[in-house]
Amino acid sequence: MATAEGAAPRLTRRRRRQLVLGGEYAIFLVVVIALLGSADWHEIHANFANWSIAKQVFPDIITVGLRNTLIFTITGFTLGLAGGLVLALMRLSSAAPYRWFALTYIEAFRGLPALLIFVFVGTGVPLAFPGTNLPGGVYGQAALSLGLVSAAYMAETIRAGIEAVPRGQMEAARTLGMSQGKAMRSIVVPQALRIVIPPLTNELVLLFKDSSLALFLGITLQERELSKYSSDVASQQGNSTPIIIAAFCYLIITIPLSYLARRLEARQKRGQR
Amino acid sequence: MIEVRDLHKSFGDLKVLRGIDLEVAAGEVVCVIGPSGSGKSTLLRCVNLLEAPTSGTVIVDGAELTDPECDLDAVRRRIGMVFQQFNLFPHLSVLANVTIAQRRVLRRSAAEAQKVARANLERVGLADKIDAYPAQLSGGQQQRVAIARALAMGPSVMLFDEPTSALDPELVGDVLGVMRRLALDGMTMMVVTHEMSFAREVADRVVFMDGGVIVEEGPAAEVIGAPSSERARTFLSRVLDPAAAQVGEVEEA
Numbered sequence: 001m002a003t004a005e006g007a008a009p010r011l012t013r014r015r016r017r018q019l020v021l022g023g024e025y026a027i028f029l030v031v032v033i034a035l036l037g038s039a040d041w042h043e044i045h046a047n048f049a050n051w052s053i054a055k056q057v058f059p060d061i062i063t064v065g066l067r068n069t070l071i072f073t074i075t076g077f078t079l080g081l082a083g084g085l086v087l088a089l090m091r092l093s094s095a096a097p098y099r100w101f102a103l104t105y106i107e108a109f110r111g112l113p114a115l116l117i118f119v120f121v122g123t124g125v126p127l128a129f130p131g132t133n134l135p136g137g138v139y140g141q142a143a144l145s146l147g148l149v150s151a152a153y154m155a156e157t158i159r160a161g162i163e164a165v166p167r168g169q170m171e172a173a174r175t176l177g178m179s180q181g182k183a184m185r186s187i188v189v190p191q192a193l194r195i196v197i198p199p200l201t202n203e204l205v206l207l208f209k210d211s212s213l214a215l216f217l218g219i220t221l222q223e224r225e226l227s228k229y230s231s232d233v234a235s236q237q238g239n240s241t242p243i244i245i246a247a248f249c250y251l252i253i254t255i256p257l258s259y260l261a262r263r264l265e266a267r268q269k270r271g272q273r
Numbered sequence: 274m275i276e277v278r279d280l281h282k283s284f285g286d287l288k289v290l291r292g293i294d295l296e297v298a299a300g301e302v303v304c305v306i307g308p309s310g311s312g313k314s315t316l317l318r319c320v321n322l323l324e325a326p327t328s329g330t331v332i333v334d335g336a337e338l339t340d341p342e343c344d345l346d347a348v349r350r351r352i353g354m355v356f357q358q359f360n361l362f363p364h365l366s367v368l369a370n371v372t373i374a375q376r377r378v379l380r381r382s383a384a385e386a387q388k389v390a391r392a393n394l395e396r397v398g399l400a401d402k403i404d405a406y407p408a409q410l411s412g413g414q415q416q417r418v419a420i421a422r423a424l425a426m427g428p429s430v431m432l433f434d435e436p437t438s439a440l441d442p443e444l445v446g447d448v449l450g451v452m453r454r455l456a457l458d459g460m461t462m463m464v465v466t467h468e469m470s471f472a473r474e475v476a477d478r479v480v481f482m483d484g485g486v487i488v489e490e491g492p493a494a495e496v497i498g499a500p501s502s503e504r505a506r507t508f509l510s511r512v513l514d515p516a517a518a519q520v521g522e523v524e525e526a
Contacts (some may be wrong), residue, residue: 021274025328066419153299166358167354168358168360169360169362171323171356171360171376171440172354172356172360172362172419173362174323174346174348174349175321175323175352175354175423176349176374176378176422176426177346177349177350177374177378177379177426178374178377178378179346182377182378186377187362187373190364191362191364192365194364200332202482223280
């Protein structure tokens with residue numbers, strides 16, 4: 001303002017920016033205070049942070065809920081990774097039927113709700129193959145469902161990774177006398193997997209959340225995972241505290257994983273070629 | 274050792290090679306020179322069938338690669354190749370780069386593969402880089418590892434595809450030095466290159482290509498020193514003295 005003069009002193013650019021920013025803060029504060037003020041804190045505290053109910057869900061929410069969630073996720077991810085790798089290689093195969101099958105599978109399973117797959121595996125597979133029981137019962141069914149879904153997504157990720165490996169790598173391997181398959185296995189795929197570790201980590205986070213769909217498989221008390229367990233207890237007790245605890249259990253795993261994925265991605269961008 | 278007869282190669286409508294006949298005797302060093310787009314790299318890549326010829330015959334070390342019944346993987350073991358972009362395996366250490374094909378293809382034991390790797394890395398002067406990764410090496414060092422990797426397979430022929438074109442000028446000498454020693458050791462070599470001094474000094478024979486055909490071939494001193502064709506003369510004057518070109522002078526077609 002020091003140099004501004006004349007009849008209608010105009011705002012300097014810096015002054016105007018300060019005013020705009022101040023306005024934004026003010027609006028934010030007003031909204032937050034209004035929301036906090038109109039909420040019933042006593043009810044919120046009793047319903048979402050009830051200490052005596054919180055104590056009841058331990059240790060089962062960890063030893064049953066989180067444990068099963070982790071089992072479903074890890075077995076599903078392992079199946080999905082194996083299936084995704086096979087589908088990716090089929091997608092890149094020179095034999096047309098393989099390509100068609102892989103493409104159809106990928107498009108179909110990416111286009112369906114995961115819930116539908118769970119219901120299908122839970123009810124359809126026992127009907128279609130009578131007398132067969134998936135190994136591990138519900139655990140097998142959950143792993144298969146998650147594996148079927150995630151294989152489709154991972155296949156596309158891995159295919160992109162394989163195609164990102166420079167063509168010269170395959171050529172160098174072939175000139176050393178390796179067959180197409182051997183060069184793929186020992187030179188191209190190891191590099192491709194390195195490239196796709198960050199996106200696969202994100203896939204793991206998605207799977208971790210999707211494992212909650214296992215509740216549609218007809219599970220026993222001991223087979224409940226985090227979501228099912230916490231919502232059961234919540235409705236028994238008429239209190240939402242278990243839901244909040246389950247939410248924290250999810251975030252404790254997903255946030256570090258997402259962070260790790262971002263770190264790996266950043267490191268990859270900096271280093272190597 | 275290498276015999277190429279009436280070789281044609283087209284990419285779609287583009288005829289890159291239009292009838293190449295070439296022989297390289299055992300122990301001979303042949304340098305292939307010519308303007309970019311003349312088809313010299315394609316010719317080299319046809320010799321080990323990295324590029325499948327449209328028609329014609331390629332015979333290396335007694336095996337006809339263009340025969341559909343030919344076991345390409347088996348023949349390629351005897352044909353070493355060095356690329357412009359090195360193409361080292363970035364996820365493997367220098368030692369593993371040199372041993373992996375020995376292990377997986379020749380089924381050598383770990384101990385033997387390492388022994389061969391060490392000997393060949395010594396040959397290219399990089400025995401001390403055995404545990405390094407390609408990204409930690411200079412371009413010249415990477416290319417020398419690539420040469421050691423090819424030599425470790427015990428090839429009877431070595432193909433070089435512009436091995437120094439991607440290198441900083443001060444690193445070219447090391448790679449050429451290794452190649453010169455290789456030539457003196459009696460290796461059969463086919464080298465696509467822009468290094469005229471190397472060609473003049475090391476090559477037994479120089480082949481000048483343009484427009485998908487061999488325009489001129491003969492002893493290095495003749496083809497480089499006193500080319501008989503107009504096209505070779507124009508090309509060589511440009512390469513040997515780039516600063517002399519006049520602005521607006523028509524590019525050689």
